[in-house]
Each structure stands twice: as structure tokens, then as C-alpha cells.
Amino acid sequence: MKTYTPTIGIEVHAELKTNTKMFCDSKNDPHAGEPNVHVCPICMGHPGTLPVINKQAVQHVVKVGTAIGGEIASYTEFDRKNYFYPDIPKGYQISQYEFPLVKGGELAGVKITRVHLEEDTARSLHDVTEGSVVDYNRAGVPLMELVTEPVIHDSKTAGDFARELQLLLRTLGVSDANMEKGEMRVEANISVSDSMTFGTKVEVKNLNSFKSVEGAIEYEIERQIDMLEKGEKVVQETRGWDEIKGKTFSQRVKESANDYRYFPDPDLPKLSINVDDFISDMPILPREKREKYSNLGLTREQIEIIISDRYVCNFFDEAVHDLSSENGAPKLLANYLLTDLIPLQTSSSFFTTAFPKKFADLIKLVNTGEIGSRVAKDLISEVVIDGKDPHDLIRERGLGQVASTDVLQSVVDQLIADHPTVVNEYRAGKENALQFLVGQGMKLTKGAARPQTLLEILKKSIS
Numbered sequence: 001m002k003t004y005t006p007t008i009g010i011e012v013h014a015e016l017k018t019n020t021k022m023f024c025d026s027k028n029d030p031h032a033g034e035p036n037v038h039v040c041p042i043c044m045g046h047p048g049t050l051p052v053i054n055k056q057a058v059q060h061v062v063k064v065g066t067a068i069g070g071e072i073a074s075y076t077e078f079d080r081k082n083y084f085y086p087d088i089p090k091g092y093q094i095s096q097y098e099f100p101l102v103k104g105g106e107l108a109g110v111k112i113t114r115v116h117l118e119e120d121t122a123r124s125l126h127d128v129t130e131g132s133v134v135d136y137n138r139a140g141v142p143l144m145e146l147v148t149e150p151v152i153h154d155s156k157t158a159g160d161f162a163r164e165l166q167l168l169l170r171t172l173g174v175s176d177a178n179m180e181k182g183e184m185r186v187e188a189n190i191s192v193s194d195s196m197t198f199g200t201k202v203e204v205k206n207l208n209s210f211k212s213v214e215g216a217i218e219y220e221i222e223r224q225i226d227m228l229e230k231g232e233k234v235v236q237e238t239r240g241w242d243e244i245k246g247k248t249f250s251q252r253v254k255e256s257a258n259d260y261r262y263f264p265d266p267d268l269p270k271l272s273i274n275v276d277d278f279i280s281d282m283p284i285l286p287r288e289k290r291e292k293y294s295n296l297g298l299t300r301e302q303i304e305i306i307i308s309d310r311y312v313c314n315f316f317d318e319a320v321h322d323l324s325s326e327n328g329a330p331k332l333l334a335n336y337l338l339t340d341l342i343p344l345q346t347s348s349s350f351f352t353t354a355f356p357k358k359f360a361d362l363i364k365l366v367n368t369g370e371i372g373s374r375v376a377k378d379l380i381s382e383v384v385i386d387g388k389d390p391h392d393l394i395r396e397r398g399l400g401q402v403a404s405t406d407v408l409q410s411v412v413d414q415l416i417a418d419h420p421t422v423v424n425e426y427r428a429g430k431e432n433a434l435q436f437l438v439g440q441g442m443k444l445t446k447g448a449a450r451p452q453t454l455l456e457i458l459k460k461s462i463s
């Protein structure tokens with residue numbers, strides 16, 4: 001068998017979170033329960049109506065462009081993309097062609113070609129008993145389209161790219177980017193080739209989960225290689241993805257390139273953009289967070305878990321804010337967050353109603369040795385969920401560790417007096433005799449002694 005190189009380019013459409021639609025003041029709520037409740041003559045495409053550009057939508061795309069290091073257009077315009085379909089009431093979609101808002105950029109190691117702004121189409125609903133309905137709630141919803149360069153060569157990179165984009169859109173607050181709801185839709189252009197020239201590309205649409213993105217790409221690479229091996233030709237076409245069968249299937253064959261007859265929309269003004277006016281409130285980006293957390297001593301796994309959930313991430317940021325990075329306190333905080341707190345999460349509001357500052361106080365007590373890990377684990381839900389002060393709880397219940405040198409020195413004196421044989425064994429070189437003495441010391445203090453301090457004083461006193 002020859003060696004084939006797969007080449008993949010990704011196109012993503014994301015519904016932007018704005019109050020109103022792209023060109024009118026109908027509510028932006030494409031997932032409203034009832035069809036056709038958020039409509040007006042503009043998004044229904046009635047003759048004689050005039051569109052007005054939604055500034056918030058432009059702002060969202062400029063933020064994305066800034067985050068990916070793309071070039072923000074100083075001049076941009078909207079074009080009409082002409083085609084006929086029931087879900088497109090005007091007979092054209094307002095999109096951007098020659099002058100997209102953003103050119104270039106990079107995300108998760110993947111080069112980006114462009115990011116532009118357009119309007120979403122309506123949605124056709126088909127029901128056996130009730131017939132078909134065209135729902136215009138979604139018509140005119142602001143839609144961001146992002147296109148990558150054909151620089152991806154495997155399914156994992158494509159999936160990771162989509163995940164990173166979702167995280168970015170959520171961090172920027174520009175889209176909820178929920179793939180199952182169609183708020184983020186991924187298409188993959190896939191070809192394989194055994195030479196320096198690209199093979200025939202196949203477009204796979206409607207990938208509504210990361211798993212489908214990866215599965216469809218893997219399937220398609222294999223299918224195309226099989227065809228070429230048999231001496232068959234790959235047909236340029238659009239294919240869908242059957243999640244259950246785990247296969248792509250032909251939807252329509254492209255006989256010639258679509259001619260959309262793009263031309264600038266004469267009803268809309270050209271825009272010149274001053275980036276500074278648009279990005280005053282950029283949040284901390286995922287890559288900046290990764291760097292910050294890595295400097296705090298967190299592991300890669302910990303970092304990815306924390307940044308993948310914005311509520312957990314905000315909670316962690318607030319808690320870590322007061323902790324000095326010395327002595328590994330932030331790392332300790334992350335350990336407790338991941339192993340003891342996240343498993344307690346009962347609802348999505350858990351981390352918005354929990355008490356980060358109290359959590360930080362608890363971790364400080366562990367880090368200074370005032371309480372042991374057993375006590376910290378016992379108190380964590382009262383402190384973080386109920387907001388009780390850990391200092392109060394420890395005082396009231398007498399849970400603090402004894403770390404006072406004076407107190408522990410008298411415990412050590414007692415231990416030496418009680419166990420002369422063991423002391424001599426240690427002096428003779430039996431290292432683990434010391435562990436026995438620490439154990440006896442913990443017993444003597446009913447578990448209140450700070451073991452590390454006890455050990456240090458024992459060592460000093462015996463040797």
C-alpha cells in the first residue's frame with residue numbers, strides 16, 4: 001500500500017450571544033420553544049425593509065480575532081450570498097466575502113484563514129402528522145464563521161482544535177458554543193493524497209459533537225484511501241455523518257462550484273474599525289491562564305480540568321487570589337479542589353454559590369500545619385458549601401494541631417523517658433524506630449500533634 005497523507009480543513013459556525021439579531025431588533029433566542037415568536041419584517045425578508053448592523057456582534061468577532069492574533073480589518077463590508085432555499089427568506093444570506101472582519105491568526109497550533117460575520121438561516125422542521133414548518137426564530141441570528149487553513153492531518157488535532165475554540169468562545173462570552181444545541185457547528189473538508197498535490201476533497205457536514213468530528217474524519221480518511229487503493233476516484237461531494245452507524249453518507253454531489261453571485265450589500269454601510277474601542281474588556285485567555293497556573297505549580301492535568309469549566313475556573317481564581325504562591329499553597333488548593341470539592345458538586349450552580357475565600361482560609365491552615373489533611377477533608381463541605389469560618393470550627397471543636405515547640409518538646413521528653421530501648425535502637429542506626437516514636441507521640445496527644453514538627457524535635461533530641 002502507498003503512503004497517503006490526509007489533509008483536513010475545518011469550518012465552524014457559531015451562534016453569537018447578543019440581545020438582538022444581526023440586522024434587526026428581534027430577540028436573539030433561536031431555541032425558543034414556539035416557532036416564529038421572535039420575528040419581524042426585517043428577519044422575515046419582507047420587501048422594502050432595511051437592515052441595521054448589530055454592534056455587539058461585530059465586537060464579539062473582533063474579540064475572537066484579537067484572541068487568535070488575527071489581523072482585524074480596518075475596512076470591512078457585508079455581501080449578499082445569493083441562493084434559493086425556503087430557510088433563506090430574502091433569497092440571499094448577508095455574509096462577508098472579500099473583506100472579512102478577521103484575516104489570519106492561530107489557535108491550538110492550527111492556522112486560521114479568516115473569521116467573518118453573517119446571519120443564520122431559518123430552520124425547517126418536518127413532522128409526519130403536522131407537516132412542515134419553517135421556523136424563523138433563528139433567521140438573522142448573528143453567526144460567526146471561522147475557516148482554518150488545510151493544515152490538519154489527523155482527527156485528534158481537529159478534535160482538539162474544536163475543543164479549544166469552544167473554550168475560547170465561552171471564555172470570551174461571545175457564544176455558549178454548545179454543539180448538541182447547534183450553537184457551534186463543525187464541518188470538515190477532508191482529502192487524502194499520495195503525491196504533493198491535494199486529493200479531491202469531501203465536505204462532511206452537521207458534526208454536532210467532538211466525538212463526531214473525530215469519528216467522521218477517521219472514517220472518511222479510511223474510506224478515501226480504500227477507494228484509491230481499488231483504483232476508484234473520490235467524488236467531490238457533501239456527506240453527512242451517521243452517528244449510530246459510525247459512517248459518513250453521500251448527501252449531494254457537487255457538479256460544479258456553486259455560484260453565489262456575491263456582491264456588496266447596497267443597504268449596509270461599510271465599516272472602519274478602531275480595535276481599541278472594541279476590546280476594552282478582554283478577559284484572561286485560556287493560554288494566559290495555562291501560563292499563570294503553570295507558574296503557580298499546577299500540573300498540566302489540573303490546569304486542563306480547571307480551565308475547561310468556567311465556574312470552577314472563576315472559583316479557583318477567587319480562592320487562589322489571597323494565597324501566596326510560596327510553600328505550594330496554590331498547588332495544595334488545586335489538589336483539594338479536584339479530589340475533594342469537585343466530587344461534591346451537585347448542580348451547575350455549585351461553584352457560583354460556594355465560598356472561595358473560606359476555602360482559601362482552610363487551605364492556609366493545612367499549609368501552615370495548623371490542621372492535618374484528615375481534619376481539612378472533614379471540614380471542607382461545612383466551610384466551602386455552608387460558608388462557615390474554618391478558624392471558628394477548629395477552635396470550637398478543638399481540632400487544631402499542636403505545633404508549639406514547647407508543648408511538643410515536653411511530649412518528646414516523655415517519649416524518651418518511656419521508651420529507652422527504642423531510643424537506643426535508633427541511636428544504633430535503626431531508622432524506622434523513629435516512626436514508632438512519632439506514632440506513640442500521636443497517641444499521647446490524641447492525634448493533635450503536628451507529625452512533622454514532632455519528628456523534627458525527636459531527631460534533635462535523640463541524636
Ligand code: MN
Nearest residue numbers: 013095118145
Ligand atoms: Mn457560512
